[in-house]
Amino acid sequence: MSKIIKGPNTRELMEQMVQESEHLSINDRRDFLRKGVVAAAGIAATTFAGRSISAEINPANLPPNEPAWGKQLGHGVVEQPYGLPSTFEKQVVRRTVPWLTADSIASISMTPLQDLKGIITPNGLVFERYHGGVPQINPDEHRLILHGLVERPLIFTMEDLMRFPSVSEIKFIECPANGGMEWKGAQMEALQFTHGMLSCCEWTGVPLRVLLEEAGVKPEGKWILAEGADGAHMSRSIPLEKALEDTLVVYAQNGEMLRPEQGYPLRLLNPGWEGNTSIKWLRRLEVGDQPWYHREETSKYTDLMPDGRARKFTFVQETNSVITSPCPEKPLVKPGFVEIEGLAWSGRGKIKHVDISFDGGVSWVPAKLKGLVLDKALTRFSLVTKWTGQPWLLQSRSVDETGYVQPTLSQLREVRGGNSIYHKNSIHTWKVAPTGEVTNVQIT
Amino acid sequence: MFKLRDTRTSLIALGVGVSVAIMGAFSHAEPLGLGETATEEQIAGWDIDIRPDGKGLPDGRGTIEAGEALYEERCATCHGLFGEGEGRWPVLAGGQGTLKDERPTKTVGSYWPYASTLYDYIRRAMPFTAPRSLSDQQVYDVTAYVLYLNEIVEEDFVLTKESLASIEMPNKDNFFVDPRPDVKNTRCMDKCADPKKLMIAGTLKGITPVGHFVEGADAPAASHDAQMEKEREEEKLRKAHITGEALSTQHKVKAASLSELALAGKATYEGACKVCHGSGLTGSPKVGDSDAWSARIKKGMPQLLDHAIHGFSGDTGVMPPKGGRVDLSDKQVEQAVAYMVESSQ
Structure with a gap:
């Protein structure tokens, strides 16, 4: 287990910041952006149902009982000539943001990275x-x-x-x-x-x-x-x-x-x-x-x-990374052992290192690269640690084989401003609340 | 530098995985003889691209007058009568001098570096619902008109092969080749920032689609973009109020009174029909516009359905078979028609 927080001062400060941020709300984002005043938002009190588990559990299927599927036969071969995921995985789908484009015919949908394992995306x-x-x-x-x-x-x-x-x-x-x-x-x-x-x-x-x-x-x-x-x-x-x-x-x-x-x-x-x-x-x-x-x-x-x-001709996708677990869709559920996982990639070659910060980028610890580390491919990283209910400001930072280090948002904004639309590869922050809830924040 | 044989030689010199003609192995140095020679005729049919120097332009003569009529018929539903853009469809004109603003308006006139791009794009992809339906001559006309809307050419301008390549776009010199990597972070491990100075900003409430978090929740439409659109709508209404102009407002689709058949058609409508019937594109009856629909409904559902499935040419526009979505089943079309009819009574 790595020593996560480097000294009580940092930790106290961070707890204070997180606490303060709970009480602030943003009414006018543009004002807020213009003034450069930073506050943390009132986060939507959304519960992350995903696949809701507790309501659907039938105790008759739990030990010591023999579950229903152990007392009957299932369907035979080629009933599904092209296999499909389990019906219990129906929440694992592509999704779109309707307000992004004028019509779904010329639009984009996103991959549910929060539900995927390894580095291969199913077709x-x-x-x-x-x-x-x-x-x-x-x-x-x-x-x-x-x-x-x-x-x-x-x-x-x-x-x-x-x-x-x-x-x-x-x-x-x-x-x-x-x-x-x-x-x-x-x-x-x-x-x-x-x-x-x-x-x-x-x-x-x-x-x-x-x-x-x-x-x-x-x-x-x-x-x-x-x-x-x-x-x-x-x-x-x-x-x-x-x-x-x-x-x-x-x-x-x-x-x-x-x-x-x-x-x-x-x-x-x-x-x-x-x-x-x-x-x-x-x-x-x-x-x-x-x-x-x-x-x-x-x-x-x-x-x-x-x-x-x-x-023009901004072809290459520079190195980027994000923590996929925990994330807003996959909050921390209980204190104890936790594997922080994520994905890193670079359009310039292989991933060399990924570091993780628990305190908003003040201190960093190296993560382990898991499985295949390939040229211009997703690379999975992991860090096993313990969560005791303390707030975290979780970040990941990748370094590719050219030595290029994933930049902070401030570094990108300083050079590129806020209207470039494309190629935002900055370090991303998830705020983990003492409840385990994970929200998207930006640190500047 | 790009001579293939040279590249190959240097690769061999470096010993980088190049196949060598040994027993049974095959050298790529000689052509494999796969594929046929493409004929000039085959190439000509598909070679539709235009370059800034005018290469690729066909013969033709575009006028503002002809372009205006065509634009109003085929383009204005989405792009607005003056190129101002309807809803979230692209704004084509205006925006000069806004590129440094907090909300820049990137249009043909304010942003595009070359006029050739306009001809090329209209020819390859426009109008959105009927790509490749305009003749080369019509593309000249519409291109001329969009340039005119941007005050790049005068009313009497005639667009030809030669004149198009000679047009200088206002923003031409403001593009430069990617200079990245443009920022340099370091792999600092400790005391990398002053925690007292960290500023944390969260998200705005109600922007993220949350349909997958809570069953039945609607995706809220609030965002920087949506906010801009809302303000545009308000501004339009305000102007209309001043001028006494009648403005059609967004039609609300009533979900409460729909039949089961119609409800089943909602998804098909959203995914296939809305692109035209949501806005009245290409002369189609707009969902919620009871006047436009009543005459059609009077002719009876069987005829309406027949036209939807097999296509129909009317006075105001063309309905392609299944709206061009031949992958839809007849049943899906029937459901979608029911949805549109019931939402428009």
């Missing part, structure tokens, strides 16, 4: 983002055209593509707007909404480099335009360097063909880069000598700075 729970709804594509009628500055323009059927030697790689995919609702202040009282535009799968397909070699890129080729077949015909310009390095043309995820929401039958995957460069329902790749400056790389997915200028 049905991978976050969704699309701009014209999910197309239903017959793979026999799907084509990929590769043209532009190439020696030989090519058209591929799915069968052609699946004949190329394949690779399978575990990579995360994250929307650059993940956490974007929190730039100006804490808004979302749930891990699913603060960090859920994030998933990690084993992707199978062909390296784009191989397809480019097949077509023969002309020397003046520097950029590639990738385009979707859906009604939005999403398009992004990708530098050829990336395409040659690790971009994949993907047709399978986690062992089965892509889900329609993930681009069935074919998508691009740019590991470690903002999710929307990984064009879904991929139908066309054009090699050119300069970028195209399409809507999704000018009007959107550019980061507005305080001086009114904007960053």
Whole structure:
């Protein structure tokens, strides 16, 4: 067990801060933000039902009784030819924030990170983002055209593509707007909404480099335009360097063909880069000598700075981390042994360290990296400790193999202000109350 | 630098996993011969992209006059008559000088660096409910009109291949390449901050969707964005009050008196029909607008349902079969129609 609080002073101070924060409320957030006055909010007294346990327990199924399922037969094979989760897990679903977008057809849903284990996101729970709804594509009628500055323009059927030697790689995919609702202040009282535009799968397909070699890129080729077949015909310009390095043309995820929401039958995957460069329902790749400056790389997915200028081609998802247990959806239930767990990731490579703070970033202890530590993949961290009912200001801080340390929110805001929408990878804070309730707070 | 053969050579020199042609193994140096040569005709049909230098633009001649008529018919329901944006649909015009504000308004005129992007985007994705339905000529017209709404071109401007590429957008020079990493934190382990100076801010009450926490709870719509929208609505009402203009208010759907069939259709409506029937997009009858619906209801449910399932061209607009959502079953369409009819009587 690690010594958590470094000395009584820090601890007393923290308890006092938490106590004070309970009595303050915010009536006007904009005033509050403008004045830079910090108070803690009246937290919605929401109870975290999740799967409510106590009300549904039938003592007849508990020892010493033989439970009902031990006295009868269950259903046979292929009654569910495609298996589904237990009906008792029906709360584990993607969710959306209705006020975010004008319509659900061009919107986003988030992955329930609070309910997941390990580093792989099950296919049905991978976050969704699309701009014209999910197309239903017959793979026999799907084509990929590769043209532009190439020696030989090519058209591929799915069968052609699946004949190329394949690779399978575990990579995360994250929307650059993940956490974007929190730039100006804490808004979302749930891990699913603060960090859920994030998933990690084993992707199978062909390296784009191989397809480019097949077509023969002309020397003046520097950029590639990738385009979707859906009604939005999403398009992004990708530098050829990336395409040659690790971009994949993907047709399978986690062992089965892509889900329609993930681009069935074919998508691009740019590991470690903002999710929307990984064009879904991929139908066309054009090699050119300069970028195209399409809507999704000018009007959107550019980061507005305080001086009114904007960053373009902000491709990489810098290192980030979050504690997934406890979190608002998974509060601490009773004092005693507790495993603090979370996820860390970096678009620049592997995770090197993750540290945890219990006192809002004053002191830190190293966490253990669990299981696989892979390049540009989710990495799970863990720290076993004891909770005795003391308040915590829980944070995690990741360091990737380039040595880049996950920044604080103040550091990001100082450089980028509050209007950049994208790429908020700052250290996140959960406030753990003496009751075990966990709420989303920001520390500055 | 990008010559593939060079890259491969350097990889081999570094000994990085490159397959070598030994017994049974296959070298990638020679093409695998997979895929067919794409014909010019095949490429031409899909090659719809436009670049800032005008590459990709088809022939055409767009006028503000033709664009205005088309815009009002096909675009204004979502984007507003003057590009001001309805609801949360994108604002297209105005916003100049707001990029440093606490709430910047990013529009074609205030933010977009290139006019070519407008042609490209309208051509590939607009109108939202019927992408790729406009001719190249129509795209020229609408593009010209949106530029005019942004006061980037004059009323007599004619948009062509040449003139489009020569337009200088006001915000053109204000984009720069990603400079990240732009902040430098250190891996401090102890006394990293002064606890006395830590300031803790919580969340605003009632923003997080809590439907999954408490059964039956509604997702509250309060947020920075929602607040902005509310203020916009209030401002509209205020202006309307001053000018005596009649403004249609949001129709409230009454849930109390719905039949079982209609209630079953609510989810389908929300997920499939609302995009048009919630706002009257593309000339569709708006849910809650009893005038618009009564004439249709008079013709009887069987006909209404037939039109919904098989499609219909009316005086004011087009209903594609199942609203374009052919994945819906007839039953789901029937339920959704019941929901819309009962909510609009």
